[in-house]
Amino acid sequence: MPSKKEFLLSDPKRWLLIANFGMAVVYFYVIAFLFPHGNEALFWLLIAGEVFHTWQALTYVYTVWRLDHRARYDAGHAPEVDVFITVCGEPADIVRKTALAARDMDYPRHKVYLLNDGYVAKKDNWQEIEALAKELSIGCFTRRVPGGAKAGNINNALRETRAPLVVIFDADHMPHEDFLAKTAGYFADERLSFVQTPQFYRNAYANAVALSSWEQQELFFGPICRGKNRLNSATMCGTNMVIRRDALMEVGGMCEESIAEDFVTGLFLHQKGWRSLYVPEVLAEGLAPEDFLSYTKQQFRWARGALDVLFRYNLLFRGGLTFAQKIQYLSSVTYFLSGTVVLMNILLPLLFLYFGIIPIQIDTMFLAAVFIPYIFLTAGVLASTSNRRFSFRALSFSLCSFWIHVKALWSAMTGQKVGFSVTSKTGVQGNFLGLVIPHILYIAVVAVGIPYAAIREGMTASVINNSAWALFNVGVLAPFVFAAAPEGFMRKHLSKLYEHIFSPERAAAIKLKVEPKGSISLG
Numbered sequence: 001m002p003s004k005k006e007f008l009l010s011d012p013k014r015w016l017l018i019a020n021f022g023m024a025v026v027y028f029y030v031i032a033f034l035f036p037h038g039n040e041a042l043f044w045l046l047i048a049g050e051v052f053h054t055w056q057a058l059t060y061v062y063t064v065w066r067l068d069h070r071a072r073y074d075a076g077h078a079p080e081v082d083v084f085i086t087v088c089g090e091p092a093d094i095v096r097k098t099a100l101a102a103r104d105m106d107y108p109r110h111k112v113y114l115l116n117d118g119y120v121a122k123k124d125n126w127q128e129i130e131a132l133a134k135e136l137s138i139g140c141f142t143r144r145v146p147g148g149a150k151a152g153n154i155n156n157a158l159r160e161t162r163a164p165l166v167v168i169f170d171a172d173h174m175p176h177e178d179f180l181a182k183t184a185g186y187f188a189d190e191r192l193s194f195v196q197t198p199q200f201y202r203n204a205y206a207n208a209v210a211l212s213s214w215e216q217q218e219l220f221f222g223p224i225c226r227g228k229n230r231l232n233s234a235t236m237c238g239t240n241m242v243i244r245r246d247a248l249m250e251v252g253g254m255c256e257e258s259i260a261e262d263f264v265t266g267l268f269l270h271q272k273g274w275r276s277l278y279v280p281e282v283l284a285e286g287l288a289p290e291d292f293l294s295y296t297k298q299q300f301r302w303a304r305g306a307l308d309v310l311f312r313y314n315l316l317f318r319g320g321l322t323f324a325q326k327i328q329y330l331s332s333v334t335y336f337l338s339g340t341v342v343l344m345n346i347l348l349p350l351l352f353l354y355f356g357i358i359p360i361q362i363d364t365m366f367l368a369a370v371f372i373p374y375i376f377l378t379a380g381v382l383a384s385t386s387n388r389r390f391s392f393r394a395l396s397f398s399l400c401s402f403w404i405h406v407k408a409l410w411s412a413m414t415g416q417k418v419g420f421s422v423t424s425k426t427g428v429q430g431n432f433l434g435l436v437i438p439h440i441l442y443i444a445v446v447a448v449g450i451p452y453a454a455i456r457e458g459m460t461a462s463v464i465n466n467s468a469w470a471l472f473n474v475g476v477l478a479p480f481v482f483a484a485a486p487e488g489f490m491r492k493h494l495s496k497l498y499e500h501i502f503s504p505e506r507a508a509a510i511k512l513k514v515e516p517k518g519s520i521s522l523g
Contacts, residue, residue, distance in 0.1 A: 013384050017061045020381045023374045024057040030370050035360040042348065042359035049341045056338070057378075059331035060224075064385050069229035071277050074188035081110040081180060081242070082163040086150055089123030090171035092132055094287070098174045099136055102167075107180035111163070113139035117153045120146035148256030150238075151265075155253040158245070166248065170239040173199070173286035183242045186277055193247035193274030194266070196225070197240045197281065201288035208393070208483040209295050210288040215394035223385040225278040233328035234276035236266030240284040247274050258312075260305025267313065267329060271320035292432035292484040299401050303336040303408035310334065311412055339405025346402075346442060346473045349466040353449030356457070362465060393479055400480035403438045432484040439477045446470045 028050045037043045083102050087095055095114065102112045114133045118126025120143050133140030141157050148155060154168065165187060169175060183195045198221040204214035228234050238261070248254070251268040258264045266276065289295040309315070310333040315326055351357045382395075433440070450467045457463050 014065065016377075016381055016384055017065065020377050021057050021061045023370075023377050024054050027370055027374045028054050031360065035362055038358035038360055042351065042357065045344055046348070046359040049344055052334075052337065052341050055334070056331075059327060060381075062327065063227035063231070063331065064223040065227065066230050067223060067226040069226070071186055071192075071229070072189050073185045075181075075185050077185045077188040078108055078180075079165055079184065079187065080163040081107065081165045081167055081184065082157075082161040083110055083112045083167045083169070084115050084154060084157050085112065085169050085171060086115045086117070086153055086239075087129050087171045088117040088121050088150070088153070089125060092125055092128045095129060095171050096132055096136070098169060098171055099132065099138060101174040101176075102169060103136060103138055104177065105175055105180050106177045107184070110167075110180060111139060111161075113141060113157060113161070115153045115157050116140055116142040117150075118142070119144060148254075149259070149261070151254035151256040151261035155256065158248070158253055162245075164245050166243045166245055168239060168241055168243070169284060170286060173239045173284045174202075175240070175284040176282075179240075179283040180242075182281065182283055183279060186279075187242070187244060189275065191273070191275045192244065193269040193276055194234070194236055194241055194243045195277045195279055196234050196237055197279050197283045198225075199237060199240060200282040200285050202285035203287050203290065206288075206290050208479070209292055210290050212393050212397040212479075212483065213288040213295060213298075215391050216397055219382065219386050219394070222280070222387070226280050228328055229278050231324040231328055232275055232322070233270065233325045234266070234278040235332065236262040236269075236276070238262035239286065244274075247272075250274075258305060258308055259301055260309060263305060263332075264309060264313070267309070267321075270325050271318065273320065292435055296404055296435050299404045300408055303339075303401075303405050304411055306333040306336045307408055307412040310337075336405050336408060339402035340409060342399050342402035343406055346470075349470040349473070350442075350445060350449055352462060352466040353446075353453040353470065356453075358462065358466075361462075363461070396476050396479040397483075399476050400436075400439060433481075436481050436484045439481050443474050443477060443481070446474055 031050055032047055083105075085095065085098055085102060099112060099114060114129055116126055116129045116133075118124075118129055126142060130140050130142055141160055143153060143156050146152070158166070165184060167175075167180070179197075183197065186192055186195050199217060200221075201210060201214045201217075203210050205211055225235065241262075247269055248265070250272055251265065255261045255264040255268065270276065289298055309329070315321075315329050315333070318326065321329070348359060450463075450470065453463050453467070
């Protein structure tokens with residue numbers, strides 16, 4: 001029998017994780033100590049950014065080190081369930097599909113309720129939602145008193161219902177028939193507070209925005225969420241989840257003081273010693289944003305909510321959490337600081353191209369010996385741990401959200417009030433190039449800066465290195481700008497290239513592991 005240590009190190013993926021973290025440390029050491037400094041202020045900014053990258057590498061390795069967590073499941077455990085579908089102005093035809101799927105789930109005892117927040121949000125279709133509930137013979141709670149946004153809507157329904165388990169679906173997330181059959185049995189564990197399942201987008205192949213939204217989610221709902229199970233740190237994600245009522249009431253219901261009500265409520269449950277579980281099987285299917293405006297609003301809400309947690313809840317010294325849970329929550333919220341680091345990294349080559357200012361004097365051999373292997377090793381780790389589902393397009397959208405994250409950080413630091421906004425469930429037509437002005441300006445400035453630097457200094461090593469760095473950034477920014485451009489513009493100017501990369505047919509070629517009954521496993 002192999003020892004536990006031998007078993008853990010027998011997986012090639014773990015060796016890749018070790019190598020990646022080791023290379024991150026080597027890269028940091030080389031940057032910090034082996035090259036002469038240039039501008040001191042830029043040098044320390046660079047070091048701060050590399051400290052952040054090393055933190056991200058370490059916490060990622062720690063999270064995904066083991067993905068084989070198993071939880072107790074009792075198929076005979078089938079308590080009564082209240083199913084809440086939160087509605088706040090979404091089209092009735094979308095709500096109908098979700099309500100029918102929820103009503104027809106294969107489970108002995110469950111009641112479905114539409115949580116109709118349209119009245120307090122001044123949505124025109126709130127009466128239509130009431131009529132829909134009556135037509136489908138399901139319950140409906142229409143709030144007349146505002147407060148707490150989505151969390152307040154859920155808490156209002158909690159006061160009107162009694163089942164020991166509560167399921168929450170967003171208006172567009174249609175559950176599979178076996179959703180409850182595959183989740184309720186875990187609650188035989190009396191200390192389990194909630195079960196979270198993935199947010200999968202059934203319209204993922206509609207266009208570049210929808211596809212990129214899902215591919216970004218795959219890394220989170222794949223290895224990251226699976227790894228959190230081992231550390232009892234599953235993230236509550238707001239939809240497609242089952243919650244024990246007693247646990248939820250112990251923390252005062254859903255948290256109404258944050259636009260990240262789900263994330264904060266999960267934090268409070270963990271603080272009280274409750275357990276959590278992530279089930280890595282797609283059991284419900286929702287709608288990704290199909291237009292750039294909806295995408296940016298969604299990303300801003302997530303970033304602002306997470307950063308509010310960072311500034312308001314003192315995670316590092318918060319009582320009741322284990323050390324592992326503190327690390328997991330800090331890792332989750334500090335991800336949204338990455339926008340500031342990305343902004344710094346893309347500006348550094350411009351400072352050289354225009355002003356000749358550098359943070360350190362790098363030898364060209366450094367690129368071949370350390371930087372390039374480090375970048376490829378990092379890409380290899382992301383690919384292997386996500387079963388090759390994390391694409392360059394997803395990386396592009398993640399990095400290019402830097403401006404959204406910077407705005408969210410400024411908003412959180414200055415205490416600006418931000419209301420909860422529902423992501424549009426239908427594509428919003430329009431020219432969204434105004435949302436990527438920083439990205440377009442960067443591409444233009446690089447186009448001028450490279451020849452300017454070459455004329456000023458000749459083709460020196462510094463010019464080559466910084467030009468390559470800037471051009472790599474342009475390559476990362478380009479898909480983001482393309483996605484924001486009007487569809488007609490893309491067809492007219494870049495149609496063949498764009499359609500080859502982003503067409504639904506091309507996207508459908510991406511390999512997904514499909515199990516019997518059509519459910520997608522992220523395991």
